[in-house]
Amino acid sequence: MSSEPVLTLADLESWSWPGTALAVLGHPIQHSISPPMHNAALAAAAERDARFGDWRYFRFDIPPDDLPHALELLHAKRFRGVNLTVPHKVLAFDRMAAIDPAARPVGAVNTLAWEPDGWRGFNTDGYGLSTAVRESLKLELAGTAIVLVGAGGAARGAAVECLQRGCSSLWIANRSRGNLEALFGVLVPLATGFPLHGFTLPRIPAELPRDTLVINATSAGLRASDAAPLDLGRLPRAAAVFDMIYNPPETRLLRQAAFLGIPHANGLGMLVHQGARALEIWSGIPATESAPVMTVAVQAALLSA
Numbered sequence: 001m002s003s004e005p006v007l008t009l010a011d012l013e014s015w016s017w018p019g020t021a022l023a024v025l026g027h028p029i030q031h032s033i034s035p036p037m038h039n040a041a042l043a044a045a046a047e048r049d050a051r052f053g054d055w056r057y058f059r060f061d062i063p064p065d066d067l068p069h070a071l072e073l074l075h076a077k078r079f080r081g082v083n084l085t086v087p088h089k090v091l092a093f094d095r096m097a098a099i100d101p102a103a104r105p106v107g108a109v110n111t112l113a114w115e116p117d118g119w120r121g122f123n124t125d126g127y128g129l130s131t132a133v134r135e136s137l138k139l140e141l142a143g144t145a146i147v148l149v150g151a152g153g154a155a156r157g158a159a160v161e162c163l164q165r166g167c168s169s170l171w172i173a174n175r176s177r178g179n180l181e182a183l184f185g186v187l188v189p190l191a192t193g194f195p196l197h198g199f200t201l202p203r204i205p206a207e208l209p210r211d212t213l214v215i216n217a218t219s220a221g222l223r224a225s226d227a228a229p230l231d232l233g234r235l236p237r238a239a240a241v242f243d244m245i246y247n248p249p250e251t252r253l254l255r256q257a258a259f260l261g262i263p264h265a266n267g268l269g270m271l272v273h274q275g276a277r278a279l280e281i282w283s284g285i286p287a288t289e290s291a292p293v294m295t296v297a298v299q300a301a302l303l304s305a
């Protein structure tokens with residue numbers, strides 16, 4: 001999927017690469033298309049500005065127990081920036097020297113920037129979501145009634161983004177009550193006086209408004225055999241459907257949206273825009289400049305998978 005080799009903690013311990021290094025850490029990591037996405041944007045930037053000629057993005061398979069040591073080594077070896085993916089986004093949160101205020105309520109970081117006294121943690125997933133929704137569905141989270149499906153890490157980030165952007169109401173649907181209640185425990189203090197509602201699937205509340213934006217933040221759909229996490233046919237007509245999953249490119253939920261004539265988009269744009277924003281934090285290259293190059297690169301990476 002990516003021509004970048006999968007590196008390990010041992011590679012990091014003996015690291016002596018002289019250029020400006022960026023990295024993504026995950027476990028597993030071999031499916032990540034972040035390396036070709038970032039390296040394409042860096043190659044394009046280097047054509048315009050020679051300063052980026054020695055920048056390169058690597059990937060490391062780091063098990064959770066090794067994360068603290070890996071973060072120390074990456075800092076000591078002066079990596080300019082780090083992306084974190086499953087399962088590290090929450091685990092790393094307490095190991096930051098500083099946290100971007102917007103990332104604090106999310107309780108998770110996906111982008112770390114090198115600073116002399118340690119890592120500064122950011123979360124660019126919310127920016128990725130809102131930018132992708134605007135670009136692909138011509139919708140703003142602000143002023144929109146949202147049905148968010150899921151109560152895991154991605155749903156928490158999306159819920160905080162919807163609240164911070166000023167959606168008109170937020171309805172969170174989840175399969176299990178326990179995880180829904182845990183998410184509400186985090187969100188309620190952020191949503192004083194705000195119309196925040198929760199329900200467990202497959203029940204659909206009669207009060208659900210029309211013209212909602214449905215966002216799937218569950219992993220239901222990652223396998224071709226997965227059922228859709230909710231039945232769009234049982235909602236008052238949805239205005240649009242955004243599925244955070246991008247591989248496969250069309251989940252059962254998106255196929256149902258197409259069948260019902262509801263505008264819909266997969267999560268590829270979210271991946272691209274969170275990445276473009278991370279690169280902007282590290283390099284100053286405007287996210288809007290990197291995003292088109294990154295889009296072409298991820299489409300090619302998925303086709304060659």
Ligand code: NDP
Nearest residue numbers: 150151152153154175176179217218219220244267270271
């Ligand atoms: P988590 O494991 O933290 O959460 C999983 C969620 O999915 C839970 O709400 C869980 O419900 C629900 N779920 C799992 N299986 C099913 C099922 N068969 N039917 C209904 N609900 C189900 O995962 P994340 O929050 O980290 O990620 C969720 C999705 O978002 C993934 O597909 C991931 O790839 C995608 N994502 C995409 C990004 C992008 O850039 N496009 C960025 C981040 C995530 P329950 O609580 O009942 O177990």
